[in-house]
Amino acid sequence: MSKSIVIVDDHVLFGQSLKGLVDSFDDYRVKAVYKNGKELQENLRKMDLRPDLILLDIRMPVMDGLQTMQWLKQEFPKQKAMALTMEDDEEILLKMLGLGCRGYLVKDIDPDKFKQALDSVVDTGYYVDKEVMEELERKERSKEQFSEREIEFLQYVCTEMTYKEIAAEMRLSPKTIDGYRESLFVKLDIKSRVGLAVYAIKNNFCTI
Amino acid sequence: MSKSIVIVDDHVLFGQSLKGLVDSFDDYRVKAVYKNGKELQENLRKMDLRPDLILLDIRMPVMDGLQTMQWLKQEFPKQKAMALTMEDDEEILLKMLGLGCRGYLVKDIDPDKFKQALDSVVDTGYYVDKEVMEELERKERSKEQFSEREIEFLQYVCTEMTYKEIAAEMRLSPKTIDGYRESLFVKLDIKSRVGLAVYAIKNNFCTI
DNA sequence: ATTGCAAAGGGGAAAAACACCCTTTTTTGC
DNA sequence: GCAAAAAAGGGTGTTTTTCCCCTTTGCAAT
Numbered sequence: 001m002s003k004s005i006v007i008v009d010d011h012v013l014f015g016q017s018l019k020g021l022v023d024s025f026d027d028y029r030v031k032a033v034y035k036n037g038k039e040l041q042e043n044l045r046k047m048d049l050r051p052d053l054i055l056l057d058i059r060m061p062v063m064d065g066l067q068t069m070q071w072l073k074q075e076f077p078k079q080k081a082m083a084l085t086m087e088d089d090e091e092i093l094l095k096m097l098g099l100g101c102r103g104y105l106v107k108d109i110d111p112d113k114f115k116q117a118l119d120s121v122v123d124t125g126y127y128v129d130k131e132v133m134e135e136l137e138r139k140e141r142s143k144e145q146f147s148e149r150e151i152e153f154l155q156y157v158c159t160e161m162t163y164k165e166i167a168a169e170m171r172l173s174p175k176t177i178d179g180y181r182e183s184l185f186v187k188l189d190i191k192s193r194v195g196l197a198v199y200a201i202k203n204n205f206c207t208i
Numbered sequence: 209m210s211k212s213i214v215i216v217d218d219h220v221l222f223g224q225s226l227k228g229l230v231d232s233f234d235d236y237r238v239k240a241v242y243k244n245g246k247e248l249q250e251n252l253r254k255m256d257l258r259p260d261l262i263l264l265d266i267r268m269p270v271m272d273g274l275q276t277m278q279w280l281k282q283e284f285p286k287q288k289a290m291a292l293t294m295e296d297d298e299e300i301l302l303k304m305l306g307l308g309c310r311g312y313l314v315k316d317i318d319p320d321k322f323k324q325a326l327d328s329v330v331d332t333g334y335y336v337d338k339e340v341m342e343e344l345e346r347k348e349r350s351k352e353q354f355s356e357r358e359i360e361f362l363q364y365v366c367t368e369m370t371y372k373e374i375a376a377e378m379r380l381s382p383k384t385i386d387g388y389r390e391s392l393f394v395k396l397d398i399k400s401r402v403g404l405a406v407y408a409i410k411n412n413f414c415t416i
Numbered sequence: 417a418t419t420g421c422a423a424a425g426g427g428g429a430a431a432a433a434c435a436c437c438c439t440t441t442t443t444t445g446c
Numbered sequence: 447g448c449a450a451a452a453a454a455g456g457g458t459g460t461t462t463t464t465c466c467c468c469t470t471t472g473c474a475a476t
Contacts, residue, residue, distance in 0.1 A: 011294070011315040013322050017225030020232065035316075086219070086294060107219040114221055149453075160403040162432060175455045182435075192462090193433065194405050195368040198416050201409060208406050355423080370462060383425045390465075400432090401463070 002026070003122050006049070007033045008040050008068065009057035009084065014107075018055070025115055036060045037068030044076070052122055054081040056101070058092055064204040066092065067151065069099040082121055092203075103127025146184070153180045154205035158197040210234070211330050214257070215241045216248050216276065217265035217292065222315075226263070233323055245271030249279060260330055262289040264309075266300055274300065277307040290329055311335035353395060361388045362413035366405040 005022055007030060009015035019030040031051055034040045037060065043049060054072070058065035065083055072079050083096045083104035096104065102121050105114065120127045146154070149170075156166040163181065167174040181196070190196055200206045213230055215238060217223040227238040239259055242248045245268065251257060262280070266273035273291055280287050291304045291312035301312055310329050313322065328335035354362070357378075364374040371389065375382040389404070398404055408414045 012318040013229075013313070013315050014222050014225065016319045017222065017227075017229040020228035021221075021225040024228065105221070107221050110220045111224045147453075158402060158406050160398065160400045162400075164432080173455050175457090176453075178434085178456095179454070181433085185434085190368070191434085192368045192370075194366060194401055197402050197405055198366050198409070201406070202416055208410055357423080372462080381425050383427090384423080386426095386464085387424070389463085393464090399464085 002029045003052040003118075004029055004031045005118075006031055006040065006051040006054045008035075008037065008054060008060070008065075009033070010035050010060040010062075011057070015057075021111060021114075022118075025118075028118060035062075037063030037065070037071065040068060041071060050076070050079070052080065053102075053118065054079060055084050055105075056081050058083055058085045058096065059204065061204075061207045066095055066099070066204070069096055069101055070151075073100045080121060080125065082117070082127065146187070150180050150184060151205060153177065154184070154196070154200045156206075157193060158200050158206045158208060210237045211260040211326075212237055212239045213326075214239055214248065214259040214262045216243075216245065216262060216268070216273075217241070218243050218268040218270075219265070223265075229319060229322075230326075233326075236326060243270075244268045245273070245276030245279065248276060252284070258284070258287070260288065261310075261326065262287065263292050263313075264289050266291055266293045266304070274303055274307070277304055277309055281308050288329060288333070290325070290335065354392070358388050358392060359413065361385065362392070362404070362408045364414075365401060366408050366414045366416060 005028055007015050007018055007022075009018070012033075012035060015033045015035075019033050022028050022030045031049060032043060034043065037056075040054070041063070056065045056068055060068075063071075065085075069081060069083075072081055077100070080102050081100075083101050084107060085092075085104060086107050103117065103126055105117055105127075109117070117127045149172075152170060153166065156169065159166075161169065163177045164174045167177040170177070181193075184196060185191060188196070188199055190199060201208055213236055215223050215226055215230075217226070220241075220243065223241045223243070227241050230236050230238045239257060240251060242251065245264075248262070249271070264273045264276055268276075271279075273293075277289060277291075280289055285308070288310050289308075290310050291301065292315060293301070293312060294315055304312065311325065311334055313325055313335075317325070325335040357380075360378065361374065364377065367374075369377065371385045372382045375385040378385070389401075392404060393399065396404070396407055398407060409416055
């Protein structure tokens with residue numbers, strides 16, 4: 001039976017083209033192509049779709065690879081997913097692996113190797129060395145990680161809303177927001193809201 | 209007769225996938241896929257290959273889109289080429305257009321629009337995304353309305369420095385900085401430093 | 417010379433952000 | 447169920463940012 005694949009990539013042209021390529025492999029079928037994590041989220045929830053593998057672009061505007069992976073890990077811990085990146089940003093990659101991502105591909109891989117990587121992930125579960133992965137996973141998890149609420153909060157920090165307004169929007173006490181802010185300052189070694197905003201932008205926690 | 213296309217993109221996976229997509233259009237055929245400008249150069253010279261359109265990635269390691277376009281303009285002034293970019297970097301885009309590039313596509317265009325763009329370039333000679341163009345003009349216009357000092361100041365707003373510290377750095381009174389801030393708030397219809405920081409980042413007044 | 421105008425600098429008050437230390441409620445893992 | 451941990455909320459004081467209205471300086475044009 002052929003393996004089902006879901007592609008998540010904001011570059012529609014690439015996503016659709018990749019679908020064409022994958023479909024040309026006898027033993028793989030692309031079940032869907034989504035533009036961002038949010039679309040995946042919605043469709044994974046309602047449609048009883050459990051693909052053998054999700055190919056996840058890292059840089060996406062609405063809900064990026066990291067966020068999506070974080071969500072996937074919580075909601076569908078067994079779901080296999082693989083990062084698909086443009087440039088290999090080590091930091092983000094490490095985070096992805098830490099979140100249980102099964103491997104990663106840079107987009108300049110050639111189609112043959114790509115096929116091999118797919119086979120490897122679907123069969124063995126991993127594309128790169130298993131032990132290294134597990135090691136990384138343990139290390140990363142203990143490192144910095146944000147709570148759901150903190151991540152949600154990060155989406156507001158690069159707007160012109162005051163903390164009070166953000167609190168209202170999130171239906172929380174301003175004091176709680178103050179707590180998130182404080183917690184993030186410590187975790188990220190940041191001292192001001194501007195620093196937080198820049199971090200959020202850099203790491204795709206918000207769209208500007 | 210079907211139109212011939214050449215794709216130049218260092219991301220082999222993307223290039224090959226795109227080839228698949230283009231070949232799926234009845235009236236187009238991909239004659240070749242190259243990894244960079246140099247490959248294109250060599251092949252365009254020796255093989256008597258004159259495609260109807262060259263799709264040119266901008267960011268490539270060996271010989272990038274700009275260089276390639278420059279060479280094309282000299283060697284084959286009539287050759288139609290179109291930029292294919294990941295993120296829309298205005299500056300480079302402007303240069304490309306200056307070099308006679310026939311249009312530009314961001315890679316998150318959807319396949320239908322992509323097809324339309326191809327048709328447009330091959331038929332009319334040009335394709336430019338309207339929104340992108342308007343965005344570009346707006347940004348360019350806005351750049352000239354700041355003073356030298358204000359622009360210098362903008363480079364500091366997305367750091368964690370306080371205004372007082374920025375003033376010290378610029379050897380100005382904090383009150384003067386306050387004036388720049390105020391002036392920029394009015395000009396840009398912004399109400400907070402975060403807004404200013406986001407503006408500065410968006411419009412490349414500072415690097416993050 | 418004088419008007420004209422923009423950049424630079426200032427005072428002071430109110431709002432927002434930051435910091436630190438603390439309590440209550442809710443989850444979560446045996 | 448219970449203890450531990452995480453999330454949410456609180457009090458209070460300091461610093462920074464924001465806002466408005468004001469003075470001085472320098473330069474430029476008629």
